Amino acid sequence: MALKGNLRDFSTTQLLNLINLARKTGTLSIQTESESAQMSFREGKLIYAYMGNDNGKNHLAQILQTSGKLSPEQAQVIQSHAEGKSDKEIGHLLVTARRVTQNDIIQSVRQNVLDTVYKLFTWGEGVFRFDANRMPNSGYITIPIDLESVIMEGSRRLKEWEILQEELPDLDVALRFTDRPDARLRNINLTVEEWRVVSFVNPRNSIRQIAKANNLSDFEIRRIVYGMLQAGLVEFVNQPKPAPEKTESPARRKAPPEPSPAAKRSVVVRLIDRIRGL
Amino acid sequence: MQAVKMVITGPFSAGKTQFIGSVSEIDVVSTERKISSMAEQVKESTTVAMDFGRITVGDDLVLYLFGTPGQRRFDFMWDILSQGMLGFVVMVDSTKPETFREAKRILETFESYASTPYVVAANKQDMEDAWEPEDLRIILRLKPEVKILPCVATDKESVKNALLELLYSILDQLDQENGDKS
Structure with missing residues (x-):
């Protein structure tokens, strides 16, 4: 069955919490007017995330450049020779050539996944869809990451984001x-x-x-x-416009006194018999 | 004649009127009117006061089903309807995630009115876009003891099942209270 909606109604935090608790396997795609992102999960663990549409192309050279393990020139050279190769193949070649270590690759991919997901916490709007059992391209390097810590850090960053937005x-x-x-x-x-x-x-x-x-x-x-x-x-140069005032949620109305229990056990049993016979 | 009542609540367009209509022995007394708000033009008319259905149990006992109005501006009706209820059903349209937050709000409000048992009916489970009941359980943060039931409000058996599960919960609570006293 579908798991789709809009981040307006369900925050990234709530979605990740659901995926974690229900130990879901599949890919969550989010699409806004200008951006898109994909996150993949296996049994409730985050294994891959990518900003943009997944076009099946390799991303490793770009990821290693972002993490500072490759210079822009090195990344460009690798990219130009990597046409048709998967991230796993490129990673293997780079480790064999001793350009980077296996640990460099794991840490860089992990950081890239986390950076992507943390960005999503600040998205207030976007259509999402969870496709059960859809997994990322087999050539991608996937690293299982516990969602609890991601949710906690994402929530912390969201708070920071809210403070910055207010300031x-x-x-x-x-x-x-x-x-x-x-x-x-x-x-x-x-x-x-x-x-x-x-x-x-x-x-x-x-x-x-x-x-x-x-x-x-x-x-x-x-x-x-x-x-x-x-x-x-x-x-x-000029004073910025003040932040829009937060509208306080209307105070919860006081609960009226609890009604006295009107139903006896026999009444309920009779109701059960009657409804069974409808 | 003893009258007992159950309340069928939930967000706008969750299927409350259909739910009551599927089991009521009388045509649902529905105080509906044409929808004026553009935002709410999902269906042609909506419940502005309440729906009212009836199931006669015998000469001395009748069950009334009251549906709450789904629109926020009729919230004031809720506590009136909830007084003396045996239990309540929270209807959720499983295909409309934009209404889940509202469903949670309604559920919490009714919980605060009375400690009567309730069940959540995950309606429109026959639709392709329906969220699974167990996903809704997580989203609505239901307690483990609260039942969430797959439901199709237009299907009599499905509605009967929801009402029976609510009655079983009420029975369990009564037995528990009796056990505590003795």
Whole structure:
């Protein structure tokens, strides 16, 4: 039977919880207007995840580049020679050639799967469908991961995401460097990504435009900008729009006093007999 | 004449009226009207006050089935309907995951009204898109002792089964209470 719906009604957390508790085997596909993702499970364990449509092509060179195990040039060379080869075959060749270790591959694939799934926790909308027993391409490298820890970490990140969204609700505002940076700036160490963002800080660029130029997700740009704001490195050109006020759920009405038990055992037995005979 | 009642509740368009209609010996007294809201135009009319069905057990005993209105603006009817009920059935349209959260809310509200037993009827199990009852159990966070029953509200046997399972639960609770007292 189908297991389909929209993330509007069921969060990623709830879906993963269901798959974990019911020890399901199959593939969960999620499709939004602009993105798609696939997650595969075996007996309730996450074994594979991929952002985008699964076109059956290999992904290992890209995954190893993202994890820093291969340089962009190395990944490009491998990719150009890997036409028609599966991830498992490429992995075997790379280990044999001592470009990477088996552990490098396992850790990189595992991290890629987790990064993909954690991103899905922030998706508030998207059509999902679970196809029981549909497994990923046999050439992919699958690693079983317990869902409990994924759900816990995903929920933690979701909370962080909500806080960031509250602190930085409007991405259409521009940033500028503070006129009088304070003493805190002396101890700042910027990461490569932060430097990339810093290079785009300009009253003409909105935060959203900076994110787009650097290929950063809403979550990533919010985290970086929030850090820079806290450090006193940048400030808003105009004050951002405040976060929309959270509507409080209507207070639960007080339960009326429990009705006195009207039915006796004999009444219930008679009802059972009557309904059986309908 | 002693009258006992059961309440059939659930989200909008879950199949409550059909459920009652499948076993009631009278035509369901349904206070329905044409739907005005675009969002609710899944069916032509909906229950605005309550459905009412009857099963006569004997000269001295009658069972009434009350269906609650599915739309939120009639929530105020719920606690009136729940007073003195023997038990309740929560209907869920298994093909509409967008209504499961609402089903959970309704279930919790009725739970808070009375400690009477209840069952969950996973309706429309004959449809291709229906979620499995055990998946619904997890989603609705049902306690292990709460029965979730596959159901097709238009099928009399299926509805009888749901009502009987509810009655068995009521019987178990009565026996347990009697056992505790003695």
